[in-house]
Amino acid sequence: MKRILQLLAVVVVAALAYLLFWPVPITPVAWTPPAAPALEGVYAANDKLKAVQRFGVGVGVGPEGIAVDAAGRIYAGYVDGRIVMFSYNGTSYQEIGQSEGRPLGIAFGPHGGLVVADAYKGLLHFGSGTTPAVLATAADGVPFALADDVTNTRLDKNLYFTDAAAYPLDQVLYEFVEHKGTGRLLQYNTDSKETKVLMKGLLFANGVTVGPDDAYVLVNETAAYRVMRYWLKGEKAGTGEVFIDNLPGLPDNISYNPQNRRFWLALYAPRSAALDELADKPAWIKKLVLRLPRFVQPAPAHKAWVLGLDENGKVIANLQHDAKDAYGPITSVREHGPWLLFGSLEADSLARLPLNQVFEGSPPPPANWQRLKPSPHHFKPPRVGEESELRAEDEREKQ
Numbered sequence: 386m387k388r389i390l391q392l393l394a395v396v397v398v399a400a401l402a403y404l405l406f407w408p409v410p411i412t413p414v415a416w417t418p419p420a421a422p423a424l425e426g427v428y429a430a431n432d433k434l435k436a437v438q439r440f441g442v443g444v445g446v447g448p449e450g451i452a453v454d455a456a457g458r459i460y461a462g463y464v465d466g467r468i469v470m471f472s473y474n475g476t477s478y479q480e481i482g483q484s485e486g487r488p489l490g491i492a493f494g495p496h497g498g499l500v501v502a503d504a505y506k507g508l509l510h511f512g513s514g515t516t517p518a519v520l521a522t523a524a525d526g527v528p529f530a531l532a533d534d535v536t537n538t539r540l541d542k543n544l545y546f547t548d549a550a551a552y553p554l555d556q557v558l559y560e561f562v563e564h565k566g567t568g569r570l571l572q573y574n575t576d577s578k579e580t581k582v583l584m585k586g587l588l589f590a591n592g593v594t595v596g597p598d599d600a601y602v603l604v605n606e607t608a609a610y611r612v613m614r615y616w617l618k619g620e621k622a623g624t625g626e627v628f629i630d631n632l633p634g635l636p637d638n639i640s641y642n643p644q645n646r647r648f649w650l651a652l653y654a655p656r657s658a659a660l661d662e663l664a665d666k667p668a669w670i671k672k673l674v675l676r677l678p679r680f681v682q683p684a685p686a687h688k689a690w691v692l693g694l695d696e697n698g699k700v701i702a703n704l705q706h707d708a709k710d711a712y713g714p715i716t717s718v719r720e721h722g723p724w725l726l727f728g729s730l731e732a733d734s735l736a737r738l739p740l741n742q743v744f745e746g747s748p749p750p751p752a753n754w755q756r757l758k759p760s761p762h763h764f765k766p767p768r769v770g771e772e773s774e775l776r777a778e779d780e781r782e783k784q
Contacts (some may be wrong), residue, residue, distance in 0.1 A: 387586075392727045398444060399771055405564050407652075409515060409562040410559070410560050411562065411565075411671070411672065411675070412563065412668070413562060413563045413564065413565075413671040413672065414542060414563065414564045414565050414668070415665045415666065415668075416564050416664050416665065417663070417664060417665050418610070418664050419549075419610075419630075419631045420662045420772075421631075421633060421656040421661065422631060422632075424633065424634050426762040427631045427700040427703055428700070428703060429703065430483075430705060430707065431694040431703065431704070431705050432705065432706050432707075432708075433703075433704040433705060433706070433742070433743070433770060434689040434690075434691065434704045434705055434706035434711065434712065434715075434738065435706045435708070435711070436736070436738060436740045437689070437706075437712050437727065437736040437737065438472075438736060438737050438741060438755070438757060439712060439734040439735070439736045439755050439759055440734060440735055440736070440737065440753075440757055440758075440759055440761065441461075441469075441471060441475065441478065441580040441734045441735045441759075441760075441761060442470060442733060442734040442759035442760050443733070443740050443759075443760045444463070444478055444734075444760075444761065445463035445464065445465060445467060445469065445733070446463060446464050446465075446732070446733050446761075447463055447464040447706075447729065447730050447731055447732070448461035448462065448463060448469075448727055448728045448729065448732070448733070448734075448735050449461075449462065449488075449489050449490075449638075449716045449717060449728055449729065449730045450462060450488070450490040450502075450534060450638060450717045450734065451489045451491065451492045451717050451719055451726060451727075451728040452492055452493060452499070452719070453719050454493065456473055456723060457473030457474075458471060458472060458473055459471040459473075459475070459726060459735065459737065460471055460481075460491055460499060461491065462484065462486060462487075462488025462491055462501060462503075462729055464667050465486070466483050466484045466485050466486055466487065466488065466532060467480050467482070467483055467507075468480070468481050468482040468483070468484065468488060468491070468499065468501065468511060468566040469481065471577055471735070471761065472764075474751075474757070475735075475737070475761060475779070476757065476762060477689050477756055477761050477762040477763070477764045478648040478761050478762075478763060478764065479587070479764045479765070479766065480515075480764075481511065481515065482499070482511045482514075482515045482516070482517060483515060483516070484501060484503045484509055484517055485506065486504060486505035486506035486511065487501040487503060487504040487505055487507075487554060487605040488501045488502075489501075489502050489503065489504055489532070489534060490501050490502035490532075490533060490534030490535040490536075490546065490547075490592070490593075491535070491637065492535045492537040492544070493512055494537065494575065495537060495538050495541070495542045495543075495544070495575050495699050496542075496546075496575055498510055498511050498512040498537050499511040499515075500520070500537065500544055501517065501531040501535070502533055502534050502535040502546050502547070503532055504531050504532060504533070504553070504554040505547055505553075506519065506522075506532075507519060507521055507522035507523075507529050508520040508522070508529075508532055508544070508546055508573060508580075510537065515546065520544075520573060520575075520578075521571075521573055521580045523580075524548070524580045524581070524582050524605065525571065525582050526695065527731075527776070528748060529548045529550040529626050530549075530551050530552055530553055530567075531548060531550055531552065531553055531554055532545060532546060532547070532548055532549075532555070533546075533547045533548070533549040533590065533591055533622075533639055534547050534591060534592045534593050535547075535592045535593065535648040536593045536595050536602070537595070537596050538599045538735045539595070539601045539643070540598070541599065542573070542574060542575045542576045542679070543572055543573065543574050544569065544572070544573045544574075544575065545546065545571070545572055545583075545593050545602045546573065546588065546593060547568065547570055547571065547587075547590040547591060547592075547604060548568065548569040548571060549568050549589050549591060550567045550590070551567035552567075556562070556673065556710055557589070557676065558647060558683070559683065560588070560589045560608055561607075561608045561683075562624050562659060562660075562671045562674065562675060563667040563671070564588060564608060564664065565586055566585075566586040566588045566589030567586075567587075567724060568572075568583040568585075568586075568587035568588060568589050568591075568606070569582055569583075569584065569585045569587060569590055570582075570583045570587065570590055570593065570602065570615060571583060582644050583602075583615055584604065584613070584625055587604065587606050587613070587643050588606045588607070588608035588609040589606065589607040589609075590604055590605070590606065591604075591605040591606070591607045591636060591637055591638065592604070592605040592607075592636065592637055592638030592639040592640075592650075592651070592717070593639070594639045594640050594641045594648065595641065595705075595754045596614075596648075596696070596698060596760045597641075597643065597646060597685040598614065598618075599617060599618070600618045600619060600724065601614050601615060601616045601617055601618070602614070602617060603615075603628055603639055603641075603648065605637065605638070606636075606641055607635050607637065608630075610633075610635070610636070610656065611627055611628075611629060611630045611632060611636070612627075612628040612629045612636060612639065612650065612698070613625050613626070613627060613628060613633065614627070614628040622636040622780075628698045629694065629698040629700075630751060632650075632652065632656075632689055632692075633652070633655060633656060634652030634654055634655045634656060634688075635652060635654050635655075635685065635686070636650055636651070636652060636653070637652065637714075637716040637717070637730075638651050638694050638716055638718070638728075639653040639713070640650070640717070640718060640719050640720070642719075642720040642721075644706050645720065646694075646695075646696055647693055647694065647695055647696070647701065647720070648691075648693070648694040648695075649691060649692075649694075649718040649719065649720055649725070650691065650694055650718075651686060651690075651691055651693065651715045651716050651717055651718045651727075652672060652690035652691065652715070653715070653716060653730075653768045654685030654686050654687070654688060654714055655685075655686055655688055655690070657683050657684075657685060657686070659683040660683045663683065676719075684688055685714065687709065687711065687713060687714065687720075688705065688706070688707045688711060688714075689704075689706040689707075689713040689714075689715050690704070690706075690711050690713075690715065690734070691704045691705075691715055691718050691725070691727070692704075693743070701729065702743055702744070704725075704738075704743065710784055712729065712732060712734075713728065713729060713731075713732065713735045714729055714730060714731060714732075715727050715728070715729055716729055716730045717729075720740065722740075722748065723739055723741065723747065723748045723749060723751075724737045724738070724739065724740060724750065724751045725738045725740055725743065728753055734759065738750050739754070758766070
């Protein structure tokens with residue numbers, strides 16, 4: 386019995402030593418977050434996202450960022466590195482590339498092709514082949530730790546993207562607990578091949594989108610619960626300001642619809658009371674929390690949540706669904722035609738919602754849209770030399 390007690394004492398001492406002294410690569414900063422806004426008024430709870438229609442089931446996991454071309458085809462990157470294109474009606478898909486990393490943000494290149502912000506590989510470009518060209522992996526001599534989102538301009542040859550933090554994807558909690566602000570907003574010029582740092586010190590620089598007339602860029606500061614605006618033109622060019630502050634959740638990706646002149650903001654999860662409570666605590670307590678097993682560390686709640694914003698940062702739409710089976714976490718949202726289209730970092734599908742369920746008077750979805758099968762057909766283009774054989778086979782079948 387004495388020996389057992391001695392062993393237990395050694396285990397307890399070792400555990401305490403680990404919790405108190407094991408090295409953690411952060412230097413936490415104390416801060417006081419604003420009180421989370423009440424879920425009332427423009428943030429009132431609702432179940433408007435309960436009616437989303439899922440599609441692309443079985444194609445892969447984690448279509449975090451999505452892009453939609455003029456023909457309505459949807460592009461997404463998955464956790465296994467594949468870049469996939471869905472048909473406009475979601476009934477078929479085609480694999481068009483492989484990043485061999487973790488593709489997150491996705492946009493169209495000014496000279497064609499797709500541009501991808503890959504968490505491990507940096508800023509990539511998919512042209513005519515299935516293997517990407519690397520556009521950038523560092524800025525100002527500092528390598529990217531977590532390339533997160535990318536957006537294209539409409540009037541020039543610039544791309545805007547984020548390096549979220551100084552920590553990789555599997556250590557994102559470090560940035561939230563440390564709260565030093567190591568994220569960056571960057572610009573890549575596709576003609577000069579030059580990468581510039583526009584903003585630094587951002588508290589987890591996440592989603593980006595270009596506003597009307599390419600006048601400014603919006604960038605989400607997830608760990609600060611706000612969206613920042615960086616001016617590209619006009620008297621304020623080169624300066625930043627708050628676009629919308631003290632959000633009720635963690636802002637992820639953001640997009641802009643120029644036809645209806647509104648922004649769509651994906652909230653990854655509601656604010657975490659435990660994380661806010663930790664914000665002003667001494668550094669040793671914050672380090673201790675990061676030494677705890679992951680299942681007891683602060684974790685985001687599962688909830689589907691999207692906000693629509695006007696060009697002044699005013700909330701004009703609030704879409705939620707708080708349930709275990711809710712589609713989420715929603716990390717990206719795009720408005721295209723009669724649809725709102727959604728992507729998720731963790732879900733096994735994409736999702737969509739008719740826009741006329743959000744704004745009365747919007748164009749209705751196509752007839753029989755509810756009949757879409759969740760699992761689409763996998764279209765494989767014929768290999769070189771096979772097309773003539775396929776045409777000959779078709780002719781023989783007709784005869």
